[in-house]
Amino acid sequence: MKYGIVGSKGKMGREIMEYFSSFGDECVVEKDVDHFVERDVPQLIIDFSSPQGLKESVELCRKYNCGLIVGTTGLTDESFRLLGELSKTLPVVQSYNFSSGMSIMKEILKAFREQFKDWDCAMIEIHHSQKKDAPSGTAKMLKEVIQRDLSISSIRVGGIFGEHTVIFSNAGEVVEISHRALSRRAFSIGVRRAALFLLTKEKGFFTYEDVLKGVDKAAEELRGISELL
Numbered sequence: 001m002k003y004g005i006v007g008s009k010g011k012m013g014r015e016i017m018e019y020f021s022s023f024g025d026e027c028v029v030e031k032d033v034d035h036f037v038e039r040d041v042p043q044l045i046i047d048f049s050s051p052q053g054l055k056e057s058v059e060l061c062r063k064y065n066c067g068l069i070v071g072t073t074g075l076t077d078e079s080f081r082l083l084g085e086l087s088k089t090l091p092v093v094q095s096y097n098f099s100s101g102m103s104i105m106k107e108i109l110k111a112f113r114e115q116f117k118d119w120d121c122a123m124i125e126i127h128h129s130q131k132k133d134a135p136s137g138t139a140k141m142l143k144e145v146i147q148r149d150l151s152i153s154s155i156r157v158g159g160i161f162g163e164h165t166v167i168f169s170n171a172g173e174v175v176e177i178s179h180r181a182l183s184r185r186a187f188s189i190g191v192r193r194a195a196l197f198l199l200t201k202e203k204g205f206f207t208y209e210d211v212l213k214g215v216d217k218a219a220e221e222l223r224g225i226s227e228l229l
């Protein structure tokens with residue numbers, strides 16, 4: 001596939017380019033703050049930049065008439081308004097966490113949140129020291145899943161790729177539900193799944209859970225990508 005990346009020189013941008021190139025995918029548009037390269041027309045744009053960068057991604061999607069994958073966190077109401085507008089005519093996949101383990105953690109929390117309703121609850125998220133936003137996008141997303149008010153502690157240290165722990169405790173016990181990314185590959189694998197899903201859609205707003213539900217094995221085999229599963 002031919003794709004473009006906004007945030008191409010960033011940590012995730014470089015990881016995605018490396019992973020996608022192992023499938024023969026071609027990055028034909030690169031965009032950063034002072035960098036723009038256009039080698040061909042992309043079939044989709046991938047945004048791992050900043051809320052400001054996302055505005056540029058939306059403009060690029062209109063220019064190339066192609067879909068958008070958004071991994072950027074710290075999005076504002078205005079960001080979601082722009083994505084909602086775009087999704088009326090083109091497909092958009094947005095997620096604050098493209099790892100499949102995090103989708104499973106969300107399912108676990110959905111299944112058990114009711115049983116923990118009388119327990120205290122708090123969250124800790126730990127990321128590398130260069131991360132700009134706090135709390136992380138994933139922490140905000142998990143808070144929505146848990147459906148209650150809780151405190152989130154954010155730690156920024158070293159090169160940690162991303163750790164999220166939800167703690168339930170009462171006077172006598174503690175239950176912790178944790179996810180830890182062991183490398184950025186955990187995210188880029190999900191981004192490529194989302195890209196293959198996006199290419200089958202004409203328009204609409206989708207989450208990564210929609211991608212996981214909608215990935216059709218037969219269609220994947222037809223495209224020769226069954227090694228992804």
Ligand SMILES: NC(=O)C1=CN([C@@H]2O[C@H](COP(=O)(O)OP(=O)(O)OC[C@H]3O[C@@H](n4cnc5c(N)ncnc54)[C@H](OP(=O)(O)O)[C@@H]3O)[C@@H](O)[C@H]2O)C=CC1
Pocket residue numbers: 006007008009010011012013031032033034035048049050052053054056070071072073074095096097098099133137187
């Ligand atoms: N959803 C998910 O699964 C994941 C999400 N993320 C999120 O992805 C985003 C990027 O993370 P990461 O790669 O670590 O960050 P980096 O700071 O390493 O990279 C960000 C990149 O975006 C570029 N950028 C920033 N603003 C603009 C703009 N206005 N226009 C064009 N380019 C811009 C920067 O360009 P320049 O260098 O020129 O400033 C840089 O290359 C963050 O929001 C992070 O939270 C990260 C990992 C997983």
Ligand SMILES: O=C(O)C1=N[C@H](C(=O)O)C[C@H](O)C1
Pocket residue numbers: 073096097127131135136137138139161162163
């Ligand atoms: O900035 C990061 O690195 C990450 N950001 C995402 C977030 O804010 O939740 C996802 C992941 O934890 C890595």
